[in-house]
Amino acid sequence: MCPFPDEVLERVLSLIDSHKDRSSVSLVCKDWYNAERWSRRHVFIGNCYSVSPEIVAARFPRIRSVTLKGKPRFSDFNLVPEDWGADVHPWLSVFATAYPFLEELRLKRMAISDESLEFLATNFQGFKSLSLLSCDGFSTDGLKAIATHCKNLTEFDIQENGIDDLGGHWLSCFPETLTSLQVLNFASLNSEVSFEALEKLISRSKSLRVLKVNRNISLDQLQKLLLHAPQLIELGTGTFMQELVSDPIKDLKNTFGNCKKLVTLSGLWDATPLYLPVIYPACVNLTFLNLSYATLRSGELANLLSHCKNLRRLWLLDTVGDKGLEAVGSSCPLLEELRVFPADPFDQEIFLGVTESGFVSVSHGCPKLRYVLYFCRQMTNAAVATIARNCPDFTHFRLCIMNPGQPDYLTKQPMDEAFGSIVKTCTKLQRLAVSGLLTDRTFEYIGKYSKNLETLSIAFAGSSDLGMEYVMGGCPKLRKLEIRDCPFGNAALLSGLTKYESMRSLWMSACNVTMNGCEVLAKERPRLNVEVMKDEDGDGSQAHKVYVYRTVAGPRRDAPPFVITL
Amino acid sequence: MSMSIEEHDYIGLSEANMEKKASDITINKDLNLKATELRLGLPGSESPGRAAVNGVAIKNLVAGAKRGFSDTINGGSGKWVFANNGGSEVDSVKNGGLFCCSKVENKNSGSVKETAVLASPKPVLLENKSQVSANSNLQASSPASKQQVIGWPPIRSFRKNTMAVNQTKNEQDTDPKLRSGCLYVKVSMDGAPYLRKVDLEVYSSYLDLSTALEKMFSCFTIGQYGSHGAPTREGLSESRLMDLLHGSEYVLTYEDKDGDWMLVGDVPWDMFIGSCKRMRIMKSSDAIGLAPRAMEKCRNRT
Numbered sequence: 001m002c003p004f005p006d007e008v009l010e011r012v013l014s015l016i017d018s019h020k021d022r023s024s025v026s027l028v029c030k031d032w033y034n035a036e037r038w039s040r041r042h043v044f045i046g047n048c049y050s051v052s053p054e055i056v057a058a059r060f061p062r063i064r065s066v067t068l069k070g071k072p073r074f075s076d077f078n079l080v081p082e083d084w085g086a087d088v089h090p091w092l093s094v095f096a097t098a099y100p101f102l103e104e105l106r107l108k109r110m111a112i113s114d115e116s117l118e119f120l121a122t123n124f125q126g127f128k129s130l131s132l133l134s135c136d137g138f139s140t141d142g143l144k145a146i147a148t149h150c151k152n153l154t155e156f157d158i159q160e161n162g163i164d165d166l167g168g169h170w171l172s173c174f175p176e177t178l179t180s181l182q183v184l185n186f187a188s189l190n191s192e193v194s195f196e197a198l199e200k201l202i203s204r205s206k207s208l209r210v211l212k213v214n215r216n217i218s219l220d221q222l223q224k225l226l227l228h229a230p231q232l233i234e235l236g237t238g239t240f241m242q243e244l245v246s247d248p249i250k251d252l253k254n255t256f257g258n259c260k261k262l263v264t265l266s267g268l269w270d271a272t273p274l275y276l277p278v279i280y281p282a283c284v285n286l287t288f289l290n291l292s293y294a295t296l297r298s299g300e301l302a303n304l305l306s307h308c309k310n311l312r313r314l315w316l317l318d319t320v321g322d323k324g325l326e327a328v329g330s331s332c333p334l335l336e337e338l339r340v341f342p343a344d345p346f347d348q349e350i351f352l353g354v355t356e357s358g359f360v361s362v363s364h365g366c367p368k369l370r371y372v373l374y375f376c377r378q379m380t381n382a383a384v385a386t387i388a389r390n391c392p393d394f395t396h397f398r399l400c401i402m403n404p405g406q407p408d409y410l411t412k413q414p415m416d417e418a419f420g421s422i423v424k425t426c427t428k429l430q431r432l433a434v435s436g437l438l439t440d441r442t443f444e445y446i447g448k449y450s451k452n453l454e455t456l457s458i459a460f461a462g463s464s465d466l467g468m469e470y471v472m473g474g475c476p477k478l479r480k481l482e483i484r485d486c487p488f489g490n491a492a493l494l495s496g497l498t499k500y501e502s503m504r505s506l507w508m509s510a511c512n513v514t515m516n517g518c519e520v521l522a523k524e525r526p527r528l529n530v531e532v533m534k535d536e537d538g539d540g541s542q543a544h545k546v547y548v549y550r551t552v553a554g555p556r557r558d559a560p561p562f563v564i565t566l
Numbered sequence: 567m568s569m570s571i572e573e574h575d576y577i578g579l580s581e582a583n584m585e586k587k588a589s590d591i592t593i594n595k596d597l598n599l600k601a602t603e604l605r606l607g608l609p610g611s612e613s614p615g616r617a618a619v620n621g622v623a624i625k626n627l628v629a630g631a632k633r634g635f636s637d638t639i640n641g642g643s644g645k646w647v648f649a650n651n652g653g654s655e656v657d658s659v660k661n662g663g664l665f666c667c668s669k670v671e672n673k674n675s676g677s678v679k680e681t682a683v684l685a686s687p688k689p690v691l692l693e694n695k696s697q698v699s700a701n702s703n704l705q706a707s708s709p710a711s712k713q714q715v716i717g718w719p720p721i722r723s724f725r726k727n728t729m730a731v732n733q734t735k736n737e738q739d740t741d742p743k744l745r746s747g748c749l750y751v752k753v754s755m756d757g758a759p760y761l762r763k764v765d766l767e768v769y770s771s772y773l774d775l776s777t778a779l780e781k782m783f784s785c786f787t788i789g790q791y792g793s794h795g796a797p798t799r800e801g802l803s804e805s806r807l808m809d810l811l812h813g814s815e816y817v818l819t820y821e822d823k824d825g826d827w828m829l830v831g832d833v834p835w836d837m838f839i840g841s842c843k844r845m846r847i848m849k850s851s852d853a854i855g856l857a858p859r860a861m862e863k864c865r866n867r868t
Contacts, residue, residue, distance in 0.1 A: 077717030134722070160724040188724050293728060343729060345719045352750075352763060375719060402719045459718065484717070 009035040019044045052553040053091045057098035065104035096123040104129035117142030121149035129155035136162030147173035155183040168193035181205040185212040192216040203228040212236025226255045237267035257281030266290035283307035290315040298323035305331035313337040318353035325358030329365025337371035356383035363390035371396040378409040384418035394426040398433035404460035407437040420445035433457035443467040447474025455480045468492035482507040490517030505549035513543045522566035530566045755847035766839040820845045
């Protein structure tokens, strides 16, 4: 019996935010389970099908904030057919009754219709904060509903969604009375908004800390906006190029200098050496610089980075080349995260971009690196070994050698030793994405050495079932495994029999798994949903796309005809 | 997202093309036939000393001294992008003939991905013309119309679409100052198995460019040009042309905005970089026909 009064326990527990900690708390005893469920304000659901909205509402009566993730990650790359599911509406229906005071909704890879957005806007009076990332199914009309009806809106964060952009009128729907906005992000919406409406909105939103505009906002317009909002902490600019030079340079430089709190800068579309220097006064405070939409060359980058000594996170396009990365290594000693995206990923003839040497340069200068996403066209085992030695603290290592199955370009060997050196040296590794020519050896290393690995992405790799078996036999903390185009068959699939219930999900597509194998899995593990997506061609015995996940909600009731739950 | 989900293998060619290429391959004597033998082995069966991809052995990419260029290409440099229509013959040759059979998997029980990756050795470029037309094929089609491996490289749609727009914008911009600092044009060379792309903004003169190209296509020589290539009253003189032609086996030509092929060096450098769409290092014997047109154009311009 618990000696604490419930109220005290609840008060103490209410200070715990991490959902992992809360999960642990709820397992202590029945009293703690109850205290935890009454005090929880935010629920995080990593797979919307792992639980049903009714179950959530029954367990947690006082939720104010929900984070919900839907489709498998490979849906970002068009591997999941449309109408697969992850519709948010069933959740909203339940929440309307259970959580009428819901304030925050953060959705990732969910399907949302305009009707759902309107429902959200009109059924939750105190609704404050909407974040949509990588969702689809809605249009700007749905956004109009949110803008119109949510009187207390503080956050409007629309990022990279499959949205039907019917125009920028939604922005003009924010009422004149709305003054509470803190976050406004419409960088990935392509239509033009009314600048007049935007300027007025910014000038009356005194608490605004995050503003990310889209490419249509010119430099002149940006200047005006920044004058109204020098308190910004995060800024995403519009286009950084201007044809009519009305000499905004000096003014802009001053304005940026006045934004003393700015720590994050992004946008910078079309940035050229002409206008880039206007941000120099703000650079010294920057901790996150996103240049992944600016086609900068090495020289421009080097000049810019010489002002950015405090950078922790840097996103780039590979137009900066290895030389640009040398500048990163020499200018940013505190760097923790680097992402290098390809400017031209589909052009076969370009022998440009970055190579192993750029990555090595960065590793020499930035020993605190823990998160890397690197797209390149050539790599060597030796280079990666050097990188691992220089940066043993990697937690996230995502290397994409863009040509599938490409070996070490110098030795012609598979890239096994590269990833071997990473998993052996970087003991804190949580997330790994592999590429290049890989045999089962790579997976032997992964299974043996990565004790903390939680997320693993594999494509065009491996030689046999053994590869996946190694992973399933090791990696004690594995939660998410996504595999495409690998020679792993039923034996491999079934080697994970004891593991899948401790994982969030498994995705396998274009592998050697058959329906029989999936049926066996489903039979052995009734608490998993084993879903197979049918391929139109083919004889039906192959399981072309397999999605396996643990659930307490039973088989999906909304599965489309091409999804078979076994 | 409007992209229709059409399943393609990692290199999506139709079966019709497959048969055609199979016959092409057998003709070529350089080929180590055993190494490129189509094996329908079960996944996991791997012959020693060979790297396996998707359970089927692929040609050992190191073998063969002759493979200099082709190694670079065949070394997995993803021949996984083809122009529309499942790849013409030109495409296959250009890409070194690496491909795999699509949809074979469904006819064989036991292994889904019968990915037969057959590498031809040094890709024989059949004809200069076809190479040029392949170039124009690829240039004409926007990235979205190319048949690609679905979802690879793993880049989100928003970024893909944005980059595609960037490319178009770059091509449309006329004021060099406003360009985002790069002016990439393709350079092809007759007989070379792959193209290069160069950024014309990086060079300040024809000499610069010539030197750089020489380095890039290092086995070949390019004729020397005058320091500014400034048009004299006569335009391209006969004697100068003969110097070029006799001075080397190859000449450097370019396609200008009107679609005409010109000899490099005729116009001032700035005008050149403003009008050059792509370049081709062609055999001087093929270049003779260019001279009269080049002279005419010069006269029209000055």
